[in-house]
Amino acid sequence: MRRIILTETSHIAPYNEPARDLRVQNKPLWLWQRDVLADYTSEEREYPNWQFAQSIENEPVECLVHRDNLFFDRELVDEFITRGRAGGKPVRLAFRTDDPAIVQHVKPLTSALFHQGDLLLADMWYLPKGVSQSVVAQPLVIDTEARERGYYHIPPYMATEVGDLVYQLPRKAFVVIQNWVHLFVADILFGVFARGAKYEDRINEDWRYKLKILARAVLEQRQVLACSELVKVGRNVTIDPSAVIHGPTTIGDNVTIGAGAVIDNCIIGSNVNISQGCQLMLSVVSDGCFLPFRAALFMTTMMENTMVAQNTCLQLCVIGRDSFIGAGTTFTDFNVLSGSQEADRVDESASAVGGRPLKTIGPKGTLEETNLLILGGCVGHHCRLSSGLIIYPARTIESDVVLLASSERQHITKNVYYEDSDHHTLRERYPYPRLYPRAKS
Numbered sequence: 001m002r003r004i005i006l007t008e009t010s011h012i013a014p015y016n017e018p019a020r021d022l023r024v025q026n027k028p029l030w031l032w033q034r035d036v037l038a039d040y041t042s043e044e045r046e047y048p049n050w051q052f053a054q055s056i057e058n059e060p061v062e063c064l065v066h067r068d069n070l071f072f073d074r075e076l077v078d079e080f081i082t083r084g085r086a087g088g089k090p091v092r093l094a095f096r097t098d099d100p101a102i103v104q105h106v107k108p109l110t111s112a113l114f115h116q117g118d119l120l121l122a123d124m125w126y127l128p129k130g131v132s133q134s135v136v137a138q139p140l141v142i143d144t145e146a147r148e149r150g151y152y153h154i155p156p157y158m159a160t161e162v163g164d165l166v167y168q169l170p171r172k173a174f175v176v177i178q179n180w181v182h183l184f185v186a187d188i189l190f191g192v193f194a195r196g197a198k199y200e201d202r203i204n205e206d207w208r209y210k211l212k213i214l215a216r217a218v219l220e221q222r223q224v225l226a227c228s229e230l231v232k233v234g235r236n237v238t239i240d241p242s243a244v245i246h247g248p249t250t251i252g253d254n255v256t257i258g259a260g261a262v263i264d265n266c267i268i269g270s271n272v273n274i275s276q277g278c279q280l281m282l283s284v285v286s287d288g289c290f291l292p293f294r295a296a297l298f299m300t301t302m303m304e305n306t307m308v309a310q311n312t313c314l315q316l317c318v319i320g321r322d323s324f325i326g327a328g329t330t331f332t333d334f335n336v337l338s339g340s341q342e343a344d345r346v347d348e349s350a351s352a353v354g355g356r357p358l359k360t361i362g363p364k365g366t367l368e369e370t371n372l373l374i375l376g377g378c379v380g381h382h383c384r385l386s387s388g389l390i391i392y393p394a395r396t397i398e399s400d401v402v403l404l405a406s407s408e409r410q411h412i413t414k415n416v417y418y419e420d421s422d423h424h425t426l427r428e429r430y431p432y433p434r435l436y437p438r439a440k441s
Contacts (some may be wrong), residue, residue, distance in 0.1 A: 003037060003044040004053055004065040004131060006123065009120045012180060013361055014380040014398040014415075015320055015435040018067035019177040023303040023321070024186050026252075026286045029071065029177065036074050040064065040081055050134065052170075065131060066124040067112070069177045071186040071319040076172035079142055084126030088138075090157045091175075093124040094139035100168040101146035105189055108371040109179040109362050116328070122174065144170035149197055165374060169194040171201075180378040180396065181360060181370050183318050187284050192248075196265045196282075199230065199248050226320065234270065252287065286321075300376065309387065317376035320399060326387035333376040333393050358394040361415065370394065377412075382435045399436035 230247025252270030380399030
């Protein structure tokens with residue numbers, strides 16, 4: 001099968017980079033797509049748009065066409081291609097408008113899902129006789145098989161009138177990445193969190209698999225969640241005996257994990273150093289990252305070659321590559337002023353007033369609701385944040401920014417852009433290159 005890739009050149013803020021080059025599940029998105037489709041496609045070609053592709057592609061060859069800003073997993077691809085081949089007709093990926101995972105987590109902040117009656121059409125096609133069939137492709141509806149999951153119970157005095165803090169985790173994942181929040185959804189909600197739910201479902205439904213895990217734990221004399229069936233460890237890995245690692249967790253090569261570290265349902269890349277007392281839960285730590293002692297990550301993704309210093313806490317955050325976050329910096333994820341007029345005065349751009357979802361910058365540059373009541377911050381590529389900062393929920397820091405904590409600038413209540421970077425006032429003493437400029441409009 002030939003794979004036709006339609007390139008999406010628009011940049012994702014605050015990274016100032018196309019979605020295809022951003023890390024998802026510790027891989028560039030383009031590589032994730034290639035690996036997922038490797039069993040089906042034997043060649044691939046890239047085109048800037050449909051018109052150009054149709055002017056070049058005139059062979060009646062079996063094709064899979066998709067945009068390069070899509071995140072999808074193997075389960076979704078297996079069903080889409082299998083059913084497409086069985087029907088023998090051109091089809092386009094579609095979801096119902098009441099699919100919980102799509103409605104709750106994918107549709108917000110997205111402008112690339114197209115309504116057709118009670119369906120949402122996505123930019124993925126199966127064309128058995130070439131791209132000329134795209135005009136007659138019929139919707140092929142995929143059920144993501146979402147199930148509701150929560151992580152912890154919120155005390156009643158902190159609950160909102162909206163309801164419990166739960167997520168819709170799909171068995172068949174699909175995300176259009178047009179915003180940094182979509183990276184959080186793909187990496188955490190539809191990534192490590194959904195993976196844990198899949199293991200849980202399999203254990204509950206398959207008694208043979210349950211016995212296999214129990215037998216492996218007994219043989220290795222470990223706790224069930226710590227056995228090698230659930231914790232996959234690469235080569236040349238050093239793990240202190242006092243560290244606690246619960247699966248499902250994947251650890252790459254050349255990793256060092258220090259004393260007292262706790263890792264629960266995470267993806268750890270290669271050449272990562274996790275020092276003493278670090279706490280990592282439902283997080284993705286990409287290749288080359290460094291976490292000194294007592295750094296804490298919860299539902300957070302770190303792209304490659306980034307450092308989060310000691311006593312720093314990140315919750316529901318997305319951190320870009322080659323960035324540094326100083327000691328004692330805290331990314332908050334919940335608005336304690338919810339429902340008050342003071343919340344509006346602090347920052348109208350990202351408040352959760354009255355229990356409404358937090359807002360962030362959407363694809364068109366305007367503030368849009370994320371449909372998430374709890375959400376941390378986002379840091380771009382090649383950033384340097386000093387120690388002691390407090391980042392308010394859903395705030396973004398653009399790539400190439402330097403932030404120095406001071407009495408006037410300790411609490412980051414608004415989005416920070418390159419023009420706000422502190423290195424501009426220190427240019428003579430501290431020249432700082434801009435590696436990720438904004439796309440020209």
